[in-house]
Amino acid sequence: MIQRIQTIYLFSTFIFSGILVFFFDLWKTKENSVFAVDLLKSESYQLKSIPILFLVSAILACIAIFMYNNRKLQFVIGRLTILVNLILLGLLIYVSLMLPGEAAVSKKGIGMFIPIFAVLFIVLANKAIKKDEDLVKSADRLR
Template identity: 75%
Template sequence: MIQRIQTVYLLLTSIISIVIIFVFNLWKSTDKSIFALDLLNSDVSLLKAIPVLFLISAALAFVAIFLFKNRKLQFVIGRLTILINLILLGLLIYVSLTLPGEAAVSEKGIGMFVPILAVLLLVLANKAIKKDEDLVKSVDRLR
């Protein structure tokens, strides 16, 4: 059952959450681009939480792939990962609105939108998991 469509969605979510944060910047100020891993060196603990949440999201999505025998737990982990990505999105929006030096020219990077794409893929994965669970329940009724 590892070849199901929800596996593709969960794998894409995991890849997006882990790889894209290294490739695309979160925001760009006049002098340099800020990536998620750069925030680990920050003094503010709120900024340190951003890369940690990206990594937790990727790990949970990857673990959910191998829980195909326990669809209910896979569904719950998918919802938990959606919640983590929504928290991450809110945190990124808050940080982007309170960036120091906003009077200078700065632009938001594509990395700010990674949690939105991850939530979309997780919703599709949970929909497919629910569909599988309903199919199994309907077959059990026929027995």
């Protein structure tokens, strides 16, 4: 049942975490904008982990889309995706506060809010998955 509403929510998470993160900047300095792809070239492991966590979140959302036969596992993968996005959000906040010259030079980009949108869509997807699971359980009681 891939045509359920949770598939739309999970696909939206995939779009946000896997595609849009590479088009929206994470923060801006006086010289340039910093994108997730630029962080892969940095020497710091903290900065390299940001695009990797975005891709892990997108891959988990994509896996959860195709786990429609096993709703319990789909729900657990959704929770795991929420955890990855919360770790990512905390890392982004930490890195943005520790930027050199933070007070005067940098501005936050729209890419900093992508994990928040991803968590929102995963929560909505998990709510729909739970609703489907309750519906199946109630139908089993009637047999």
